[in-house]
Amino acid sequence: xxxxxxxxxxxxxxxxxxxxxxPQYRRAPRRESHLxxxxxxLAIKNALRYIHPDHHAQMAKEFAQELEEHGRIYGYRFRxxxxxxxxxxxxxxxxxxxxxxxxxxxxxNLDFDIALYPYELVxxxxxxxxxxxWMQYRLIKKYLEVMTDEQTLVVMSGHPLGLFHSHKMAPxxxxxxxxxxxxxxxQKDFNRAAAIGVANYGQMTAGGWMYIGPQGIVHGxxxxxxxxxxxxxxxxxDGNLAGRLFISAGLGGMSGAQGKAAExxxxxxxxxxxxxxxxxxxxxxxxxxxxxxxxxxxxxxAQEHQESKQPCAVAYHGxxxxxxxxxxxxxxxxxxxxxxxxxxxxxxxxYCPQGLTFEERTEMLDKDPEGFAKLVDKTLxxxxxxxxxxxxxxxxxxxxxxxFLKAVYDTGxxxxxxxxxxxxxxxxxxxYVEDILGPCLFxxxxxPFRWCCLSRNPEDLDKTDAAAAEYIKAHNRRxxxxxxxxxxxxxxxxxxxxxxxxxxxxQDAMGRMNIALKFxxxxxxxxxxxxxxxxxxxDTGGTDSPFRETSNIKDGSNIMAEMATQCYAGNxxxxxxxxxxxxxxxxxxGKAINGGFGMVLDGSERxxxxxxMSMPWDTMIGVSRRNWAGNPNSMTTVVEYNELYQxxxxxxxxxxxxxxxxxxxxxxxxx
Numbered sequence: 001x002x003x004x005x006x007x008x009x010x011x012x013x014x015x016x017x018x019x020x021x022x023p024q025y026r027r028a029p030r031r032e033s034h035l036x037x038x039x040x041x042l043a044i045k046n047a048l049r050y051i052h053p054d055h056h057a058q059m060a061k062e063f064a065q066e067l068e069e070h071g072r073i074y075g076y077r078f079r080x081x082x083x084x085x086x087x088x089x090x091x092x093x094x095x096x097x098x099x100x101x102x103x104x105x106x107x108x109n110l111d112f113d114i115a116l117y118p119y120e121l122v123x124x125x126x127x128x129x130x131x132x133x134w135m136q137y138r139l140i141k142k143y144l145e146v147m148t149d150e151q152t153l154v155v156m157s158g159h160p161l162g163l164f165h166s167h168k169m170a171p172x173x174x175x176x177x178x179x180x181x182x183x184x185x186x187q188k189d190f191n192r193a194a195a196i197g198v199a200n201y202g203q204m205t206a207g208g209w210m211y212i213g214p215q216g217i218v219h220g221x222x223x224x225x226x227x228x229x230x231x232x233x234x235x236x237x238d239g240n241l242a243g244r245l246f247i248s249a250g251l252g253g254m255s256g257a258q259g260k261a262a263e264x265x266x267x268x269x270x271x272x273x274x275x276x277x278x279x280x281x282x283x284x285x286x287x288x289x290x291x292x293x294x295x296x297x298x299x300x301x302a303q304e305h306q307e308s309k310q311p312c313a314v315a316y317h318g319x320x321x322x323x324x325x326x327x328x329x330x331x332x333x334x335x336x337x338x339x340x341x342x343x344x345x346x347x348x349x350x351y352c353p354q355g356l357t358f359e360e361r362t363e364m365l366d367k368d369p370e371g372f373a374k375l376v377d378k379t380l381x382x383x384x385x386x387x388x389x390x391x392x393x394x395x396x397x398x399x400x401x402x403x404f405l406k407a408v409y410d411t412g413x414x415x416x417x418x419x420x421x422x423x424x425x426x427x428x429x430x431x432y433v434e435d436i437l438g439p440c441l442f443x444x445x446x447x448p449f450r451w452c453c454l455s456r457n458p459e460d461l462d463k464t465d466a467a468a469a470e471y472i473k474a475h476n477r478r479x480x481x482x483x484x485x486x487x488x489x490x491x492x493x494x495x496x497x498x499x500x501x502x503x504x505x506x507q508d509a510m511g512r513m514n515i516a517l518k519f520x521x522x523x524x525x526x527x528x529x530x531x532x533x534x535x536x537x538x539d540t541g542g543t544d545s546p547f548r549e550t551s552n553i554k555d556g557s558n559i560m561a562e563m564a565t566q567c568y569a570g571n572x573x574x575x576x577x578x579x580x581x582x583x584x585x586x587x588x589x590g591k592a593i594n595g596g597f598g599m600v601l602d603g604s605e606r607x608x609x610x611x612x613m614s615m616p617w618d619t620m621i622g623v624s625r626r627n628w629a630g631n632p633n634s635m636t637t638v639v640e641y642n643e644l645y646q647x648x649x650x651x652x653x654x655x656x657x658x659x660x661x662x663x664x665x666x667x668x669x670x671x
Contacts, residue, residue, distance in 0.1 A: 009142050009163070011078075011135060013052055015059075019081045021119060026277055028117035029349040030366045031071035031127075033195035040067060046197035047073045050135035072195055074120055078134035084118070085111040086500035089454035089530055096149040098172040098577045101532045101600045103144050104454050104500065105209040106130060106137070113281075114213045114499045116252055123211050124254050125586060126342035126350045128203025131158030132194070147172065157200035158207065168606065169575040173598075175209070177202030178583035180590075190589040201584055204543075208580035208596045210534035212450055213498035214256040214287070219487055219506055220448055220538070221261035224400075224432050226483065227440045228336055229265070232396045237479040240266030242309040244335040245302055247271075247327070248400070249320035251278040251288070254586070255340035255402075259313025260287040264487075264494055267336070268305040269313050270298050272320035274358040279315040286495055293317040295326045303332070321354045321379060324386040334390055337397040338432070339383075343407040344588030346376050351407070353379040377411040384408045384416065387429070398432040401538070401548035403587045405429060423547075431551040438552030443626050443633035445508035445619045446480050447539035451519065452502040454600075455529030461501040463528050465491055468505055468515050475511065504536075509619035509641070516601070516611045524603030531601040532577075537594035541567045541622020543585055545592035555629040561593035567621045568595035574614035616641075616649075624651045 021027075035043065047063045048056050063073045086108030094100035108114065109123045109130050116122050121129045121137065131137055136158045143153050143160050152166040155175045177200045180190060193199035205211040225246060229235035233244065246262050249255070251273040259282065262269035271288065273279050282288045289312050292298050298316040305312040316323055320339065327334055342350025352361045353375035364372045387397050399405045405427040409416050418425040426434070433442065441447065453460035469488040472481055484506050491503060507515060522528045535542065543549040544565075546558040568581040578598035585592040597618065601607055620641060626634035638651045 009139075009146060011050055011052075011138055011142075013054075015055055016077060017081070018077050019079050025112055025119065026117055026275075028070070028120040028122055029362050030069070031195065032191050032348055032369060033067075033071040035067075035192065035195055039192065039196055040064070043067055043073060043196040047075065047133065047135070050075075050139065067195070070120075072120070073133055073197060075133040075135045076119065078138055079119065080138075083112055085113075086452075086456065088456045093145040095147060096172070097530055097602045098149070098600045099144040099147045101454055101530060102173060102209060102578060102598070103141060105452065105532060105598065106140070108452070108500045108502075109206060109209060109211045111499045114211065123203065123206035124214075124252065125203040125206065126252070126345050127201045127348065128206035129158065129200055130206055130209065131155075132197060132200045133158070136160065157198065157202075169610065171572050171576055171579050173578045174572065175202070175207065175578065175580040176582070177207040177580070178589065179581065179593075180583060185583070185590045187589050190583075201589070202580065202582040204537035204582065204585050204594055205534070205596060207582060208537065208598075209578065210450070210580075210596055210598050212452060212500075212502035212504065214254065214260075215496040215498060215502065216257075216448065216450065216504050216536055217254050218257040218261045218264070218496060219504045220437070220536070221257050222264050222487065223441060223483065223506060224398075224436050225262060225265045225267060225336065227436045228396060228398065228432075231436060231440070233335060238482075241335075242266040242311070243306050244268065245270075245306055245333065246336040246338075247323065247334050248338040248340055249273065250340035250342075250402075251275075251282045251315060252342070256282050256287060258340060259289075259315065260494070260496075263289065263311040263313050264490075266309075266311050268302045268311065270302050270316050270323065271313065272316045272318055272323045274317070274319060274352040274361065276317050276358070279317055282315060285498065288313040288315040291315040291317065295323060298323070299327065299330070299332060319352060319354050319379075321383050321386060324383070324390065328386060328389055328393075333393065334395045337387065337390060337395050338400040339404045340400050340402050341404070342402065344403040344584070344586060344591070346380065346407045347373045351376055351380065354382065380408050380411050381413055384413060391429075397429050398435060399427070399429055399547075400432050401586055403547060403591065405431075406547055406587070406591070426547075426551065431548055433548050434551035438626075439631070439633060441480060441506060442540040442549075442552070442622065443631045444478075444480065444637050445540055445623045446484075446506045447508075447542075447619065447622075448504055448536035449507045449512045449515070450502060450504040450534050450536070452500055452532045452534070453529065454500075454532055456500050457529065458497075458501055460528040460531075461497070461503060462492065463522065464519055464531065465489075465503060467518050467522065468503075471515050471518060472507075472511065480506070508637075509616045509623070510644075512619060513611060513615035516599070516615055517608060520601040520603055520607050520611065523601050530603075533599040533601060535596060535618075537564075537580075537582070537585060537596040539622065540619055541625070542596055542618075543592055543594035545585060545587050545594070547591060548585075548587050549592070549594075552631065553626060553629045557625070557629065563621060563625050564593045564595045567618060570617050570621065571595075571597045571614055574617060575610040576614050576618075616645075620649075620651070628652065628654055630654055630656050
């Protein structure tokens with residue numbers, strides 16, 4: 001069989017020149033891969049499937065070396081030379097707007113200014129990749145360059161399976177990442193699958209091609225901190241965190257938002273980070289205002305800003321546990337405390353043990369992974385001890401969804417569990433979703449709606465900011481709306497854009513739909529260029545994760561993965577441009593199923609029709625489930641929705657049982 005005659009979409013026959021690597025950019029550590037000899041053979045054969053047989057002898061050796069040195073095959077030879085970034089949409093080849101839009105987003109995810117490990121296709125979260133290797137990247141681009149508006153590209157764990165005919169109202173791209181069969185849905189089996197080239201860790205918006213840089217989490221962190229102050233510190237609804245101290249760890253792809261969010265919320269903050277290159281990135285961007293490797297200096301700067309009630313973000317170059325020991329021993333009160341190290345992969349480099357520099361961490365991870373894991377466990381346990389000590393002094397600690405508490409539990413600390421035995425009932429410290437974001441935002445449907453101006457023209461972003469702010473101001477129903485109005489109003493002043501011209505804005509179902517329709521009208525009228533809508537998978541209905549997104553669902557269904565799956569399927573049925581479903585997210589393999597979407601606004605009536613069907617669905621599927629769990633704010637929201645869509649949509653409301661009645665019934669049975 002002559003494959004060359006059968007395949008018209010394939011990699012170029014000639015091998016590209018091996019690219020140069022710029023030493024100023026971070027490189028991923030060697031990945032864990034305890035492969036057998038048979039597995040190694042399989043990994044190399046799997047990678048060679050993209051390559052013409054005439055080059056197999058050469059590329060087999062290159063792939064074998066990559067597997068040995070990096071634990072993965074990335075196909076470095078196939079990385080395009082130079083800087084990748086999301087160029088203006090008209091600079092891409094394509095037969096439809098959606099295909100060119102996807103290329104903008106893919107390249108934006110791999111921008112040197114955005115990607116955590118750009119040469120390894122890792123966008124953020126230590127392991128979240130756009131796709132597995134550069135052969136896949138090139139082949140995806142080739143498919144997108146020829147795809148029409150009556151075809152759909154299917155992508156499985158980074159591999160472009162192929163183009164299939166569909167119709168104009170169908171999704172143009174359907175993506176899945178790392179969806180393991182149940183009995184293999186664990187970190188060990190996933191690591192093997194990734195190493196042999198059949199599984200990709202899409203994180204949330206990395207493998208879903210909708211990451212917009214750390215701005216994506218600034219708004220959520222801003223909301224979380226502000227509402228933590230209201231709920232736990234007694235700050236009024238129209239107040240901020242002026243004069244309060246927030247401490248956390250991590251300045252990477254997601255965690256890099258913490259200092260910026262704290263400043264916008266008015267707090268004095270100290271963020272510990274062991275990787276000085278990450279501090280340099282955030283300092284250059286203006287996302288931290290001070291940097292130091294001296295504990296006393298870091299605390300002094302923060303305290304001075306507390307006293308003057310001026311916000312600040314101090315990057316402390318060092319280990320978070322050292323910082324916590326210092327503030328405890330010096331009797332310094334911490335108002336809010338969290339952590340955003342990559343604890344979903346603590347043994348793969350996501351967490352640095354106390355006593356090791358970042359460079360020593362990387363070397364030990366490569367040379368002595370078992371010894372490294374023991375040091376991680378020891379530090380995690382001590383980290384937890386320091387949190388408990390500070391909590392006893394009045395500090396409010398919340399798990400910021402990075403699996404920190406689960407990682408501590410996995411070291412053998414059972415006292416961290418509410419029931420003292422296992423994690424089924426959660427942990428003694430709440431998740432930020434359980435305590436703050438869930439009841440204050442997700443239960444109403446407020447979540448991380450976002451958009452990208454595909455022209456890369458800042459004026460287009462200014463116009464969309466103004467249109468969104470105008471809508472919110474005209475529909476100001478509760479304090480969440482006013483918070484979001486202020487966010488949008490001040491977004492340009494806060495210099496949030498990294499990469500292409502994108503914005504995040506927490507909105508509820510009706511807000512998302514109406515703002516989206518307004519943007520599409522603006523495209524239709526020629527006021528702005530095409531826009532791509534999306535959201536973080538971390539949303540009211542986007543993710544099933546018992547330790548994070550569904551942690552405030554108390555009817556026992558927090559362990560079910562049906563909401564995210566239904567959301568994904570429903571978005572396909574309603575014609576979203578791009579849909580994605582992933583395993584793992586920010587909490588790790590086997591701990592979450594998460595889904596997202598991308599919707600290209602081209603100004604057409606077709607898009608208006610899809611927006612009216614899909615935007616309420618995408619949000620209300622989550623509100624509906626939270627309502628069924630008995631969450632009061634969700635129940636109120638569902639009542640309003642049923643009235644608004646009477647005769648068209650209808651959501652089931654629960655009859656809530658009286659606790660005393662149930663207790664009496666069980667008592668009678670026992671008697």
